[in-house]
Amino acid sequence: MPSGAYSRQSWRIHEITHDFELEDVWALPVQGGPDDFPAFVEAMMSGEDRDFPAAYRLLFAARWTLGRLLGTDTDEHGLGRRVTSLRDRLSDLRDQPAPARDASPFQPLYLTDREYAAEIANRTMHGVLHLGWVEDESAPDGYSAQMSVLVRPNGLFGDAYMRFIKPFRYLVVYPALLRTVGRRWETAQGVDR
Numbered sequence: 001m002p003s004g005a006y007s008r009q010s011w012r013i014h015e016i017t018h019d020f021e022l023e024d025v026w027a028l029p030v031q032g033g034p035d036d037f038p039a040f041v042e043a044m045m046s047g048e049d050r051d052f053p054a055a056y057r058l059l060f061a062a063r064w065t066l067g068r069l070l071g072t073d074t075d076e077h078g079l080g081r082r083v084t085s086l087r088d089r090l091s092d093l094r095d096q097p098a099p100a101r102d103a104s105p106f107q108p109l110y111l112t113d114r115e116y117a118a119e120i121a122n123r124t125m126h127g128v129l130h131l132g133w134v135e136d137e138s139a140p141d142g143y144s145a146q147m148s149v150l151v152r153p154n155g156l157f158g159d160a161y162m163r164f165i166k167p168f169r170y171l172v173v174y175p176a177l178l179r180t181v182g183r184r185w186e187t188a189q190g191v192d193r
Contacts, residue, residue, distance in 0.1 A: 001025040006132075006148045012110070013117050013130050013150075016089040020128060020150040023162070026174060028131075029182035032189075033141035037133035040145055041116045043188035044131070044181055051184065056176035059168060067122065079107055082154070083121045086128065124161040126152045145181075 006025045007014075030040055049057055079085045086109055093110035106118035106129055116131040128150040136144040153159045 001027050001146065005134075005146060006130075009132060009134065011115055011130070011132060012093065012112065013115060013128070013148075016086045016109075017128055017150050020126075020152045023127075023149040023151045024147075024169070024174070026147045026178065028145040028147055029178060030145035030185040031136065031139040031141060032133075032143055032145075032185075034143060035113070036141070036143065037113055037116075037145075038111065039188060040133070040185060041111060041131060043184045051180050053176045053179075055172050056180075059172050070123075079119065079121045082123070083126045083152075085109075086117075086119050123154060124158045125154055145185075147177075 003022050003025060005027075006022060032040060049060075085107065090110060093112070106120045109117040109119055109128070114133045118129045120127045120129075130148040130150065132146050132148070133143050134146055135142060138144075151162060153162050
């Protein structure tokens with residue numbers, strides 16, 4: 001999606017990511033009513049990695065292995081060490097619960113009735129995954145989901161890393177993610193009905 005699909009919204013995330021770059025904006029194959037967003041976030045975050053295609057899982061296994069070998073994912077480069085968590089920039093949302101997956105490297109920031117945000121940090125970058133629930137006249141129940149990725153690369157190494165992984169994100173990661181998220185939402189909707 002064009003960057004305006006993200007920047008035109010009056011998201012809370014804008015308040016705490018002024019020093020981040022918008023990397024990607026995606027329309028997710030998820031639609032629902034005005035009160036369905038927390039259920040969507042739960043469905044998206046509660047699934048297992050085996051839901052994803054083998055190529056996706058293999059790519060991430062290689063990524064985490066390289067991170068261990070190169071030392072890019074050690075605690076000293078993570079949240080609270082190399083970078084301060086964005087939770088410190090929140091006042092009213094800091095103590096509200098947000099869904100998290102035990103195995104996920106992302107740490108939840110906040111959940112509202114229209115937004116979810118989680119962050120990750122390592123030696124290459126500080127990143128934010130943002131999910132939003134937007135009004136959509138073409139959706140049967142009036143709303144659809146979008147996902148944005150924001151990053152703050154860590155120096156030249158971080159810039160090079162982000163350029164290097166871009167083709168993998170577009171060829172493997174995002175297509176697999178979109179299909180899997182759509183299936184998870186359909187399953188959750190079927191269970192709700």
